[in-house]
Amino acid sequence: MKGNWHLLAVSYLVASFTTISINLLYCAMIILLYRHQRITRIQCIIIISSLLIFLSALILEQKESPINSPLPTPHSSNLSGTIVSSVTETDNKIEFQFKEDKSDQKTLVTIFKDTNSDQDYSSININFGAKCTIIGKQEIPQPSKNPGQFNFQNYLKQKGVSFQVTINDKKNVSCYGSSKITILHKLRSGFLTSTDKKLSGYTSSWLNALVLGDDEGISEETVEAFQRWSLSHLLAISGLHVGLIVGIFYFLLVKLQLLTKEKAQNLLILLLPIYAVIAGGAPSVWRSSLMTVSFLLLVKLRLRLSVTDVISIIFLALVLYDPNLLHQLGFQFSFMVTFALLLSKKIISRPYSKWYIIFSISVICQLSILPLQINQFYFINPLSIFVNLLYVPYFSFFVIPSMFFTFLFTYLAPPLSRVIDDLFKMIHQPILKLLMEIDEFLYFPLILGKVEGFYWFIYCLFFYLFMKNLEKNKSNLVLKYGCLLTFVLIFLAVKPYLDPHGSVTMLDVGQGDSFVIELPYRKGIFIIDAAGTMSADFVTPSNKVYKQVIKPYLYSRGIAKVDSLILSHNDHDHVGSVPFIVNELNVKQIVVSKYFSFSEETLEILNQNKIPVLAVDAGDEIIYGDQSIRILYPDMDKGTTNENSLVFYTELGGLRWLFTGDIDEGIENEIILAYPKIEVDVLKIAHHGSNTSTSEKFLTHTNPKFALISVGDNNRYGHPSLEIIERLDKFNIGIMRTDIQGAIRYKFKGKIGTFFSHLPYDN
Amino acid sequence: MYCLWCDQEVIPQLSWTNLLLPERTRNICESCENGFLLLNGKHCLKCSRLSDETICSDCVKWENDPTWQGVLSFNQSVYSYNPMLRDVVTKWKYRGDYLLRDIFQYTFKDVFDDRFVKWEKEAIIVPIPLSEERMLERGFNQAESLAQLLKLPYQKPLSRVHGEKQSKKTRKERIDSKNPFEIKVQVSHPVILIDDIYTTGMTLRHAAKLLKNQGCPEVFAFTLARG
Numbered sequence: 001m002k003g004n005w006h007l008l009a010v011s012y013l014v015a016s017f018t019t020i021s022i023n024l025l026y027c028a029m030i031i032l033l034y035r036h037q038r039i040t041r042i043q044c045i046i047i048i049s050s051l052l053i054f055l056s057a058l059i060l061e062q063k064e065s066p067i068n069s070p071l072p073t074p075h076s077s078n079l080s081g082t083i084v085s086s087v088t089e090t091d092n093k094i095e096f097q098f099k100e101d102k103s104d105q106k107t108l109v110t111i112f113k114d115t116n117s118d119q120d121y122s123s124i125n126i127n128f129g130a131k132c133t134i135i136g137k138q139e140i141p142q143p144s145k146n147p148g149q150f151n152f153q154n155y156l157k158q159k160g161v162s163f164q165v166t167i168n169d170k171k172n173v174s175c176y177g178s179s180k181i182t183i184l185h186k187l188r189s190g191f192l193t194s195t196d197k198k199l200s201g202y203t204s205s206w207l208n209a210l211v212l213g214d215d216e217g218i219s220e221e222t223v224e225a226f227q228r229w230s231l232s233h234l235l236a237i238s239g240l241h242v243g244l245i246v247g248i249f250y251f252l253l254v255k256l257q258l259l260t261k262e263k264a265q266n267l268l269i270l271l272l273p274i275y276a277v278i279a280g281g282a283p284s285v286w287r288s289s290l291m292t293v294s295f296l297l298l299v300k301l302r303l304r305l306s307v308t309d310v311i312s313i314i315f316l317a318l319v320l321y322d323p324n325l326l327h328q329l330g331f332q333f334s335f336m337v338t339f340a341l342l343l344s345k346k347i348i349s350r351p352y353s354k355w356y357i358i359f360s361i362s363v364i365c366q367l368s369i370l371p372l373q374i375n376q377f378y379f380i381n382p383l384s385i386f387v388n389l390l391y392v393p394y395f396s397f398f399v400i401p402s403m404f405f406t407f408l409f410t411y412l413a414p415p416l417s418r419v420i421d422d423l424f425k426m427i428h429q430p431i432l433k434l435l436m437e438i439d440e441f442l443y444f445p446l447i448l449g450k451v452e453g454f455y456w457f458i459y460c461l462f463f464y465l466f467m468k469n470l471e472k473n474k475s476n477l478v479l480k481y482g483c484l485l486t487f488v489l490i491f492l493a494v495k496p497y498l499d500p501h502g503s504v505t506m507l508d509v510g511q512g513d514s515f516v517i518e519l520p521y522r523k524g525i526f527i528i529d530a531a532g533t534m535s536a537d538f539v540t541p542s543n544k545v546y547k548q549v550i551k552p553y554l555y556s557r558g559i560a561k562v563d564s565l566i567l568s569h570n571d572h573d574h575v576g577s578v579p580f581i582v583n584e585l586n587v588k589q590i591v592v593s594k595y596f597s598f599s600e601e602t603l604e605i606l607n608q609n610k611i612p613v614l615a616v617d618a619g620d621e622i623i624y625g626d627q628s629i630r631i632l633y634p635d636m637d638k639g640t641t642n643e644n645s646l647v648f649y650t651e652l653g654g655l656r657w658l659f660t661g662d663i664d665e666g667i668e669n670e671i672i673l674a675y676p677k678i679e680v681d682v683l684k685i686a687h688h689g690s691n692t693s694t695s696e697k698f699l700t701h702t703n704p705k706f707a708l709i710s711v712g713d714n715n716r717y718g719h720p721s722l723e724i725i726e727r728l729d730k731f732n733i734g735i736m737r738t739d740i741q742g743a744i745r746y747k748f749k750g751k752i753g754t755f756f757s758h759l760p761y762d763n
Numbered sequence: 764m765y766c767l768w769c770d771q772e773v774i775p776q777l778s779w780t781n782l783l784l785p786e787r788t789r790n791i792c793e794s795c796e797n798g799f800l801l802l803n804g805k806h807c808l809k810c811s812r813l814s815d816e817t818i819c820s821d822c823v824k825w826e827n828d829p830t831w832q833g834v835l836s837f838n839q840s841v842y843s844y845n846p847m848l849r850d851v852v853t854k855w856k857y858r859g860d861y862l863l864r865d866i867f868q869y870t871f872k873d874v875f876d877d878r879f880v881k882w883e884k885e886a887i888i889v890p891i892p893l894s895e896e897r898m899l900e901r902g903f904n905q906a907e908s909l910a911q912l913l914k915l916p917y918q919k920p921l922s923r924v925h926g927e928k929q930s931k932k933t934r935k936e937r938i939d940s941k942n943p944f945e946i947k948v949q950v951s952h953p954v955i956l957i958d959d960i961y962t963t964g965m966t967l968r969h970a971a972k973l974l975k976n977q978g979c980p981e982v983f984a985f986t987l988a989r990g
Binding site (some may be wrong): 343 | 772774775776777778779780782783784785786787788
C-alpha cells in the first residue's frame with residue numbers, strides 16, 4: 001500500500017457520499033489504474049473491498065441515525081447516562097454531552113447558572129466519564145428556518161448529538177465518578193484559570209487561544225475580523241502552532257542539555273497526545289499532533305513512509321474512530337490545506353526567495369479551501385492573501401513563540417512572564433489595530449452565494465491542472481489554467497445576472513417582518529422591512545436577526561447591494577436591523593412614507609453612510625426598470641406608527657401582491673374606499689395575523705388567493721389570532737406562515753412561479 | 764521496492780503530477796535517476812549527440828561521404844552516455860547484472876513510442892546481433908534484451924562474424940573495419956535497429972548498409988545512450 005494510502009483515504013471520502021454513481025466511478029478508476037499497472041492486484045482488491053465496507057457501514061449507520069429513523073421519543077424526567085465530552089464552563093453556563101444508557105443517544109446538556117446567588121457548581125461533580133442522573137425534558141434541536149441560516153440541528157447531528165436539555169436548577173443534576181482523562185480536562189481548566197489570574201486579561205485571552213485552544217476570551221470583533229481575512233487558522237491551534245511549540249520545546253531540552261535527543265524525542269511522543277487533549281482536542285490539534293508523533297515514531301522504528309501516506313492513515317484512523325468528524329468544518333479545513341501543501345512540496349521547495357515561498361503557500365492554502373470557504377461563508381476576500389503574508393509570519397515568529405514562553409514562565413519565572421506580558425500588549429495591540437484599519441478600508445469581499453456542486457467540480461479540475469503545470473513548470477499552461485480558474489470565480493459572481501428567475505422571500509425573523517424581493521437578472525434587490533430584536537435587557541437593540549437570518553440569506557444569494565430598503569413603519573419588529581444592514585451592506589436608498597420619522601440614532605447612521613431617504617406619499621409610484629411599486633397609503637399622518645404603515649401594491653411573477661405593514665381594520669376600510677377596484681393574489685396579512693386587522697370586508701374586497709403571515713413561534717402576543725386563521729380558511733385562502741414553515745419563497749420565471757417553504761409543511 | 768542501483772528503499776512521493784495517475788512501480792530511486800541525463804534538451808536531430816546545432820559536425824561528415832550517405836536515416840538515443848550511465852552499463856553488460864536493464868524499463872519504451880509513432884506499425888524491429896562467441900561469453904545480447912522492453916515483436920535477420928570488441932577499438936579502427944554482419948533473411952520493410960550505445964555509429968551503419976543493399980527501404984536506429 002506504500003505510496004498509495006491516499007487512495008484508501010479517498011475511498012472513505014467517496015463512500016461518504018453514498019451516491020452509487022460516484023462510488024462506481026471510483027471503482028472504475030481503480031480498476032483502470034490496475035489495468036495500467038499503476039497499482040498492484042492486491043492494492044486494487046484492498047481499495048475496492050474497503051470501499052464496499054465503508055459504504056455499507058455508512059449506509060447502515062445512516063439508517064440507524066436518530067435523525068433519519070423515527071425518533072425514540074424524547075424522554076422527559078429521569079435520564080441516566082454518562083458524560084461523554086469535555087465540560088465547558090463559562091460565567092453563566094455549563095455545557096456537556098451526555099449519552100443516555102437506555103437509548104444510547106447523545107444529548108447536549110446546558111445548565112444555566114443562577115447568577116444572582118453565589119452557588120457552588122463544582123460540588124455536583126460534572127466531569128468527563130461521570131455517571132449522571134438528570135431531570136429535564138429532552139428537546140429536538142432547532143433546525144434552520146431560513147435559507148443560508150446556521151443549522152443548529154445539523155451542527156449537533158454532525159457531532160452525533162440528537163437532543164438537547166436545558167436545566168436551570170442544579171438540583172436536577174447529580175453525578176458521581178469520572179474517567180481517567182478527567183485529570184487532563186481538569187489540568188486544562190486549571191491552566192486556563194491560572195493564566196487568567198496571573199496575567200493581564202488581554203494577554204491571557206491570547207495565550208489561552210494559541211496555547212490552550214480556548215478562544216472564549218478573544219473579542220467577537222477580533223474573531224470576526226480574523227474570519228473576514230481568512231486568518232482564523234491562526235486562532236485555532238493547528239500544524240503551525242504544534243510545529244512551533246514542539247520545535248521550541250525540543251530545542252530548549254536539547255540545547256540546554258536537559259535531555260539527550262533520543263530522550264527528548266521519546267518525551268515528545270509521550271507528551272503530544274496529552275497536549276492534544278489539554279489544547280482542547282479540536283480536529284486540527286489532533287491532526288498535527290498525531291502527524292508529529294508519527295514522524296518521530298517512524299524515525300525511531302527506522303521505517304520510511306511518505307508524508308502523504310502518514311496524513312492519509314491519520315485521516316482514516318480519525319474518521320473510523322469518529323465518523324462525525326468528517327462533517328466538521330475544522331477537520332475539513334485542516335486536512336484539505338495540509339494535503340494540498342504536501343502535494344505542493346516540489347513547488348514550494350524551489351530555490352526561490354522566501355517571499356515567493358510564503359506567497360505561494362498562502363495562495364495554495366486559499367485556493368485549496370476556497371470551495372469549503374464559500375460553501376460555509378458564501379464569500380471570499382481576495383485581498384486576504386496579502387494580509388496573510390503579513391500576519392502569518394508575525395504570528396509564527398512573534399505571537400505564538402512569545403505566548404508559549406509566557407506560558408512556560410508563568411510557572412517557571414513569574415516575574416519574567418509579567419515583563420513579556422507588558423511587552424506583548426505593547427506590540428500586539430497596535431498590530432491588531434492595523435488589521436482593524438485594513439478591515440475598515442480595504443474589505444472588499446466577493447460575495448458569491450451558494451454554489452452548486454457542478455461548478456466546484458469544474459473549479460477543482462482547473463485547480464488540479466493549474467497546480468500540476470505549476471509543478472512541471474509549464475508557464476504557458478499555468479497561465480491558461482490560472483485564467484480559467486479566475487474565470488470560474490468571475491462567472492459565479494455574474495451568474496445571478498444571467499438568471500431569469502426572480503423571487504419574493506418572506507424570511508422567518510421570529511416576531512417581525514422581513515421580505516426580500518429579487519428581480520430576474522438581478523435587475524433589482526428590494527428589502528421590505530428589517531426586523532430586529534432586543535438583547536436580554538430588553539433595551540439595547542441586538543444584531544441577532546441581522547447576523548443570523550438576514551445577512552446569511554443575502555450572502556447565500558450572493559447579494560451585497562440593496563437597491564431599495566423599504567420600511568413600512570418605525571417599530572422595532574420592522575426596522576430593528578436597519579442600522580446593521582446600512583453599516584455592512586451597500587444600500588442605495590431607503591423608502592419610507594412621508595409620515596415616518598426616524599430615531600436620531602438611525603438618522604445619524606444614515607448620514608454617516610450617506611444614504612438618501614425617499615419619502616413617498618399615497619398615489620406615488622416607484623419605478624425601477626420595468627418594475628413599478630404603487631404606494632396606496634398613508635395619505636396623511638394617522639398618529640400611530642401602525643396606522644402610518646406604508647401600504648403598497650406591486651406585480652411580480654404573474655401575481656399581484658399587497659404589502660400592508662401593521663395596518664388595522666380602520667385603515668383597511670379607508671383603503672377599500674380609496675381603491676374600490678383593488679384585487680390581489682397575495683396578501684401580506686397585516687400585523688402578524690392580529691385580530692385587529694384583516695377584516696372579512698377587506699378579504700372580500702381584495703379577494704386574495706394566498707396569505708403570508710410573518711410571525712414568531714410561540715410569541716407573547718398570541719399572533720396569529722385563531723379567528724383570523726379561521727377567517728382565511730373560510731375564504732379558502734392558502735395560508736403560509738413563518739412560525740410553522742420557516743422562510744417562504746416564491747420563485748418565478750416570467751409570469752409563472754411556485755411557493756416553497758423552507759421547512760417541510762407537516763413539521 | 765528497493766532501488767536497483769543504490770539498494771535504498773524507494774518511497775514514492777505523491778505530488779500533483781501523480782495525484783490522479785499513480786506512478787508505475789519505480790525500480791530506481793529519484794536521486795539515482797537524477798544522475799542520468801535524459802536527451803530532451805538540445806541535441807543533434809540525426810544522431811542525438813548533445814549539440815547546439817541541429818545537425819552535428821559528425822553527421823555532416825557521414826553524409827558527405829558517398830559510401831555512407833543516407834544509409835541511416837537517424838539515430839534516437841534515450842540518454843547521454845555520462846559517467847553514471849557508463850557505470851550502470853558496465854555493471855549490466857560486462858559484469859552480467861542482467862536485472863539492471865529494468866532501470867530503463869519505462870523510459871526506454873516511452874521515448875521509443877514517442878519518437879517512432881509514425882513508423883511503429885510498418886517497421887520491423889531488429890536488435891544488433893552478437894557473434895556466437897560473444898554470446899557464449901556474455902550470456903545475453905544486450906541489444907535484444909533492450910528490444911524486449913519495447914513489448915513489440917522483433918526479428919533477427921542478421922548474424923555477426925566474431926571480431927574484436929568495438930569498445931576496444933579507436934575511432935579510426937572502427938571506421939576502417941570491414942562489415943561484420945551477414946544477412947540471413949531479406950527484409951522489405953523499414954527497419955529500426957536497436958543497440959545499447961551509439962558511439963561513432965559505425966556498427967549501426969554497417970548493419971544498415973547491408974539491409975539496404977538487400978532491398979530494405981529505410982533504416983533507423985534506437986539506442987539507449989549516445990556516447
